[in-house]
Amino acid sequence: MDSNQKLLVIIGPTAVGKTNLSIEMAKRYNGEIISGDSMQIYRGMDIGTAKITKEEMQGIPHHLIDIKDPEENFSVAEFQLLVRAKINEIAKRGKFPIIVGGTGLYVQSVIYDYQFSDVPGDETLRKELEERAKGIGNEALYKELQKIDPENATQIHPNNVRRVIRALEIFQLTGKTMKEFQSNQQPDLLYETALVGLTMDREMLYDRINRRVDLMIEQGLLDEVKSLFQKGLRECQSIQAIGYKEIYDFLDGKMTWDDTVEQLKQNSRRYAKRQMTWFRNKMDVQWFDMTDVNNLSKKIGEISQYVEGKLQVKSNTY
Template identity: 85%
Template sequence: MDSKQKLLVIIGPTAVGKTNLSIEMAKRYNGEIISGDSMQIYRGMDIGTAKITTEEMQGIPHHLIDIKEPEENFSVAEFQQLVRAKINEIAGRGKLPIIVGGTGLYIQSVIYDYQFSDVPGDEVFRMELEERAKQIGNEALYTELQAVDPESAEQIHPNNVRRVIRALEIFHLTGKTMQDYQSKQQPDLLYDTALIGLTMDREMLYERINLRVDIMIEQGLLDEVKSLYQKGLREYQSIQAIGYKEIYDYLDGNVTWDTAVSQLKQNSRRYAKRQLTWFRNKMDVQWFDMTNVNDFAKKIAEISQYVEGKLQVKSNTY
């Protein structure tokens, strides 16, 4: 039987330090990095998504960044297909694929053997929902999904009616949310995976998130969002990202600048909390506490020891 492809996955909430760790791991294990972030795929959305810069990459190849225009949609199924192809491509070069990001559902869809086609269907119910969407509007249907399956609703844009209907259809047929249904499938890991999670003292993490927002604003976040706003981009999946929707509210004249910044920080903190909840409930993660960031070298050694034991790989001397 063929052995599984080795794969390193680094997850954790926003601002916890995934980028710095991933660069060190890529250097150490001759790796290439695949972005596991559902918003860094969009061109022209750099500051608000905390997209890694060329300088920060330190020569390490990065994939699935800047592959879509903001007006294009991006699905879990497409992400699954693209990342699995990249894993094969990177491995074919004799490199270690490293997925890094915070979008739990997307990463989960890649590393586990989920067969989306196995989820049952009900054509009559689906047609009824399609007709209701025309009559009561997309937002009302989305509100129904939020009531029965808030986790899926978090991942779906209200105007992506097809996905909203699909999630409602699964709940109608199984009495379970999309994630609950998939978890009952008990899928196997497709890869020989070292799944590392980074965590941190909650107050420290929130301070880092607030600071990150301040830095984004200094770097020109308002101008970045204005460029999208002035192009008339509005009802798109990309514009619903944290950091963009809050400033759209400001540009629309609905809130003051201070309120927009306060909401951006608050929404970012809430998102980090949801990320941690997701990872702890949905994935078998080996956690590492990054609270003592001043002792980064020691933390790197600790994580490396785990990776080498789990994947049976040796570090480079550099």
């Protein structure tokens, strides 16, 4: 890793305005954007993950979007390898790498020196846990994780059995929770990083989230999820994404449409709250309040000033 490599990271909750800011930053600093979202990697899951469109990209290259099929698994460790390689590749072309996303653990894994391979897998233990999951069910196994490592459990969906098993495996092999294991590593930043966080008045953010859900439905979210449902995709990591799991319940006849939409909005708001908690507790972030949407150019100027001071980079005139 090149500790002198300059890197801009833009984080924040869903619907706060990361996409628009990232395009402006990429234009100013001759940048290319790497998605730091754990669900935008999946092909055919565009509306529900608020994936950037070709028009919105405005010619700026984007990476780590549409690289997996929905039935494929994807781990933090794999993300870490891919993004670090992409940072090097972008830098070699003389461009400025910018990571943009809301999946805290994924972004954290790239910029800090976490060694996920430090705890080797135990095939026998894993098979035993897999059999337990089949016997007692996903929910019961997840409750076991909640008892021993409640903080890590909040980052994992109960149906993401692979990650639940890995967390239990780490605890049983080391006697430590994920947080204890990571704190012993005392990770350093691997790059010269400007970590920009976007925040917003909570009521305003929640209103934006609600309106975004309404827009997704107008754009055809139900048909997008139906196409996955009709392919028989079920116990997949991708289907645990907010917007997909709720509509699966609707298609299974478990909820009315109105209740589904309300549940989707509520889960999206809760996710935004969890994102903010994660970012505030886990990373050394420079926060910028985006509440005043009528003064965005001034805010972009403030952020640019911070980035230029932190990384000693110059903006293009465009």
